[in-house]
Amino acid sequence: MSxxxxxxxxxxxxxxxxxxxxxxxxxxxxxxxxxxxxxxDLIPIFRCNIKNLCFNMSSEMDPVCRRAVAAVLDSSSKLLRARNYLWFLALLDDQMFRRTTHALKDYWPFDYDDDFNIKKVY
Structure with a gap:
C-alpha cells in the first residue's frame, strides 16, 4: 500500500x-x-473547471496532464525532503542533549567498555 x-x-x-x-x-x-x-481519489465538486483536459486520453498526449503529473511529483519530492530534514533536525537535537556535560549521567552497575573488543574463541 502506498x-x-x-x-x-x-x-x-x-x-x-x-x-x-x-x-x-x-x-x-x-x-x-x-x-x-x-x-x-477523484472527488466531484462544483467549483473546478476541467475543460482544458482532453477527453479519455493518455497522459503522454495531453500537455495539461503532463504539467499536472510534474507538479505532483515536484511537490511529493519537496514534502519528502522536508520530512527527512525535520527528522534529521530532531535527531540532532536529541543527540545534543545526550552528549553534553549538562546531560544526565548513566550509572551502570558494572564497568562499561565501549571499545567492543571481541576475543576470538577457537
Missing part, C-alpha cells in the same frame, strides 16, 4: 449544453499517478 496519496477535485464539464461531472477527462492523469505509486 503512503503517497492524491485527491483530485474536479468540477462539471460543460459540453453539449449540459454540465455534468466527467471523470473520463481525468483517466490519463489518474492512470499515470497510479503507475507512479500514488493512491488517487
Amino acid at each position: 503512503f503517497q496519496y492524491v485527491r483530485i477535485y474536479y468540477g462539471p464539464c460543460d459540453s453539449f449544453h449540459s454540465a455534468i461531472h466527467k471523470p473520463q477527462k481525468l483517466r490519463g492523469l489518474r492512470e499515470k499517478l497510479q503507475v507512479l505509486g500514488f493512491r488517487v
Whole structure:
C-alpha cells in the first residue's frame, strides 16, 4: 500500500449544453499517478473547471496532464525532503542533549567498555 496519496477535485464539464461531472477527462492523469505509486481519489465538486483536459486520453498526449503529473511529483519530492530534514533536525537535537556535560549521567552497575573488543574463541 502506498503512503503517497492524491485527491483530485474536479468540477462539471460543460459540453453539449449540459454540465455534468466527467471523470473520463481525468483517466490519463489518474492512470499515470497510479503507475507512479500514488493512491488517487477523484472527488466531484462544483467549483473546478476541467475543460482544458482532453477527453479519455493518455497522459503522454495531453500537455495539461503532463504539467499536472510534474507538479505532483515536484511537490511529493519537496514534502519528502522536508520530512527527512525535520527528522534529521530532531535527531540532532536529541543527540545534543545526550552528549553534553549538562546531560544526565548513566550509572551502570558494572564497568562499561565501549571499545567492543571481541576475543576470538577457537
